[in-house]
Amino acid sequence: MQTQPQVAAAARTVPRPLIELKGIGRTFQTPAGAFHALKDIHLTVRQGEFIAVVGPSGSGKSTLINVLTGIDSPSQGEIHVNGEAIHRLNQEQLSVWRGKNVGVVFQFFQLLPTLTVIENVMLPMDFCNTFPLKERREQAENLLSKLGILEQADKLPADLSGGQQQRAAIARALANNPPILVADEPTGNLDSRTSEEVMQLFSLLVKEGRTVIMVTHEREFRQHFTRVLSMQDGRLS
Numbered sequence: 001m002q003t004q005p006q007v008a009a010a011a012r013t014v015p016r017p018l019i020e021l022k023g024i025g026r027t028f029q030t031p032a033g034a035f036h037a038l039k040d041i042h043l044t045v046r047q048g049e050f051i052a053v054v055g056p057s058g059s060g061k062s063t064l065i066n067v068l069t070g071i072d073s074p075s076q077g078e079i080h081v082n083g084e085a086i087h088r089l090n091q092e093q094l095s096v097w098r099g100k101n102v103g104v105v106f107q108f109f110q111l112l113p114t115l116t117v118i119e120n121v122m123l124p125m126d127f128c129n130t131f132p133l134k135e136r137r138e139q140a141e142n143l144l145s146k147l148g149i150l151e152q153a154d155k156l157p158a159d160l161s162g163g164q165q166q167r168a169a170i171a172r173a174l175a176n177n178p179p180i181l182v183a184d185e186p187t188g189n190l191d192s193r194t195s196e197e198v199m200q201l202f203s204l205l206v207k208e209g210r211t212v213i214m215v216t217h218e219r220e221f222r223q224h225f226t227r228v229l230s231m232q233d234g235r236l237s
């Protein structure tokens with residue numbers, strides 16, 4: 001795992017391929033027969049890119065994100081991240097790999113409602129054992145402070161506004177200091193002002209050297225992205 005200065009230093013040099021998809025396919029078996037949700041996807045993502053994935057409903061955006069992050073496995077093809085062959089990992093190896101390398105942000109935040117905000121942020125550290133026990137709270141507090149919601153640390157998610165909940169979810173995604181952040185319509189449940197604030201946060205994380213891949217329907221955010229990928233019928237067009 002890289003520290004924040006290492007992530008930033010690496011981003012200042014020539015960006016290197018971080019994620020490589022080669023001939024990726026994902027087929028679902030349905031009562032109507034085999035459905036090819038992803039078809040022969042080839043894609044190289046470099047460190048420090050801020051990528052938008054756009055396309056009509058059902059075109060395969062979420063399936064692509066799920067395969068990229070190891071939430072789902074491809075039916076065909078190869079995925080290499082940082083030189084590691086992700087498609088060869090078993091489920092247990094994959095979940096450990098994901099916990100350390102990918103932070104995921106969802107449209108509906110998906111914070112655990114019975115845990116406080118800071119407990120939610122510490123969960124990935126507990127799962128992956130990335131920090132000594134006594135450093136976890138401090139790491140979580142630093143993240144909440146960076147995201148401007150330290151005062152909300154001991155509240156339950158339901159006591160926060162939507163924008164604050166999404167900031168808490170981003171803090172949780174950053175808990176293990178992963179090089180890759182993936183977000184599936186992270187502003188879909190926020191008003192336009194709060195959405196812009198969240199986009200500026202992602203842009204800041206990209207400037208620090210993270211790689212962010214985001215599914216979005218919102219055209220007005222295009223100025224934030226370094227690249228826009230369009231999906232159509234399971235293919236990148």
Ligand SMILES: Nc1ncnc2c1ncn2[C@@H]1O[C@H](COP(=O)(O)OP(=O)(O)OP(=O)(O)O)[C@@H](O)[C@H]1O
Pocket residue numbers: 028029030035037055056057058059060061062063064
């Ligand atoms: N587990 C599954 N079993 C069968 N079909 C699936 C499964 N998951 C996704 N699909 C199908 O794959 C296609 C792509 O779905 P996906 O959710 O990736 O699209 P999307 O572009 O993210 O759509 P949206 O913008 O509506 O979220 C859809 O036709 C969907 O019905």
